[in-house]
Amino acid sequence: MGSRSLTLYRNRLTGVLTVCLVVLTTCITPFDPELTDEEPKLTVEGLITDQPGPYRVKLSYSTTYTSGNAKSDFTIYDAKVIIKDDVGNEEQLTYTKGGTYETKADGIRGEVGRSYSVQIELSDGKVYESVPEMLPAVPPIDTIYAEYRDISGEFLQGEFDVFVETKDPKDEENYYLWRWNNFERLDYCRIYTTGSGAFKLVTYAVPCCGICFDIVNCPGCVNVAADKLMNGNRISRVQLLTFPYDDRKPYFVEAEQYSVSKAAYEYWQMVDHLTTNSGGVFDKPPITIKGNLSNATDPDERVLGYFGASGLKTKSVYFSRRGIPANPYKKLWYDDFVEDKRFGCLECEEVAGVRTGITPAHWDDAPTYYPVVY
Secondary structure, three states: OOOOOOOHHHHHHHHHHHHHHHHHHHOOOEOOOOOOOOOOEEEEEEEEEOOOOOOEEEEEEEEEEOOOOOEEEEEOOOOEEEEEEOOOOEEEOEEOOOOEEEOOOOOOOOOOOOEEEEEEEOOOOOEEEEOOEEOOOOOOEEEEEEEEEEOEOEOOOEEEEEEEEEEOOOOOOOEEEEEEEEEEEOOEEEEEEEOOOOOOOEEEEEEEOOOOEEEEOOOOEOOEEEOOOOOOOEEEEEEEEEEEOOOOOOEEEEEEEEEOOHHHHHHHHHHHHHHHHHOOOOOOOOOOOOOOEEEOOOOOOOOEEEEEEEOEEEEEEEEOOOOOOOOOOOOOOOOOOEEOOOOOOEOOOOEOOOEEOOOOOOOOOOOOEEOEEO
16 A cells, blocks of 8 residues: 555655654744733734735634633624735625634735735624735745765664755845745545454545645744845845655655745744743743734733735755665554445545645645755
């Protein structure tokens, strides 16, 4: 059986392990905005780029950890969300699910040099607005490469560190943010196990009806840089992610390089600093970081999150994992399963940033592999 295209559970487990490795090895820390009181706060996550939409804005209410150390997180499904530019164009977003609102694929489009903001009206009549942000240009990713690290003797055989490099424009201030996605083609859209006690455990796999991909990334991770000391020069060895040596099959990575405003850079830099120095979820709650959104009639109300405007360049590559003498470590899942066709197949469930039935750009079933430094 193909190890990459097994199941929801297997891929999720591998995804969790990969994300944990990224956090532990690259010092790129996920942001979790803890507050100092129990009052729910509006949280906004959104971005418009100069690439085709749809663009998404996610709304929720968040509070601090309760006595049971569980975070309350309430999505908002009945708001009116509008993205505007500085020349009068605007679009009202449509609610999808999970507190997420989307533009149309052929709707408003970000343009370099234009300014953009979001307006949010809640069902109770409160209106929130972001400070307009100009969308800056971003240079392309020049190079992307991976280096293998042998860590034999530990749980894993080895890991691959992925780096990107770019040429910074001179005579201007530039601020960068990097993200990534790994796409894994699925043959099976569900895995489940039956049997317990005296009954033998049997693992079943339900095939996908059509094309389906799992997406592994690090949502909320902070990886930013400024060109203050590198203006006009090459920005080298920006560590993007770490992925495991758990298979000999190629690993498909889509690297994303964003330009961000100075205000957005300073915001994410504070997030990174605060998260890195908070120690853990049981330490005293840090102060709330002010984003670029506010209540239109009550400026003292604290609002979490940021709505940004960014230039975006991507580069997609396959990394070969065939040049290593040692065998890959065994994945933590069943290698044997029974294909379950009793109920036909399952459609690919679209979940933004998690699973998609759309083939990613530059996907190739017979790819050219990028070399790995061993």
